[in-house]
Each structure stands twice: as structure tokens, then as C-alpha cells.
Amino acid sequence: MYDKxxxxxxxxxxxxxxxxxxxxxxxxxxxxxxxxxxxxxxKGPVFEPxxxxxxxxxxxxxxxxxxxVWPNEADLDPDVLYAQSVPLVLPNVSGH
Numbered sequence: 714m715y716d717k718x719x720x721x722x723x724x725x726x727x728x729x730x731x732x733x734x735x736x737x738x739x740x741x742x743x744x745x746x747x748x749x750x751x752x753x754x755x756k757g758p759v760f761e762p763x764x765x766x767x768x769x770x771x772x773x774x775x776x777x778x779x780x781x782v783w784p785n786e787a788d789l790d791p792d793v794l795y796a797q798s799v800p801l802v803l804p805n806v807s808g809h
Contacts, residue, residue: 725779747798
């Protein structure tokens with residue numbers, strides 16, 4: 714049974730910006746920016762190297778996969794990233 718109120722959307726990451734304390738700003742395919750806290754994901758042998766802050770900052774977008782990846786090939790599902798992130802809210806700094 715199909716629920717018309719539930720969005721069935723596959724997300725793609727278009728850009729990534731590492732910020733403080735294992736957080737990322739992610740730009741998704743519809744131009745939406747979200748902030749993801751990756752601390753809960755830093756477990757297990759593939760993600761252990763990401764605890765090194767310098768290595769963590771080497772994150773980049775894999776355009777073929779539509780998600781983020783690190784040099785050790787660690788990656789995360791873009792739909793999980795979307796679900797585990799919150800909208801980026803910028804302060805209203807209108808100078809008018």
C-alpha cells in the first residue's frame with residue numbers, strides 16, 4: 714500500500730564541508746544544506762581512521778556513488794546521512 718504523504722526520495726550528496734568536532738555540512742541534490750554529526754558512526758575498523766581529525770577532513774564527494782568517501786574507501790549511505798542530519802540554519806544577517 715502506498716502512502717502519498719511519505720516521500721520516497723533517494724538523496725545524493727553534491728558537496729561536503731568538514732567543520733568542527735566530526736560534523737559535516739552536506740549539500741544535497743535539491744540544493745538543501747544539512748549538518749551531520751558523524752561521531753556515532755566512528756566505530757569499527759573501516760571508520761576507526763576517521764577519528765584522526767586530519768584524516769576526517771580528507772572527506773570528499775564521490776559523484777558516481779552520490780555520497781561522501783574517505784581515502785580508505787570508508788563511505789556512508791546518502792539516505793542515512795540525510796536522515797541523521799538536520800537542516801543548516803543561517804542567522805538572519807540582513808543589513809537592511
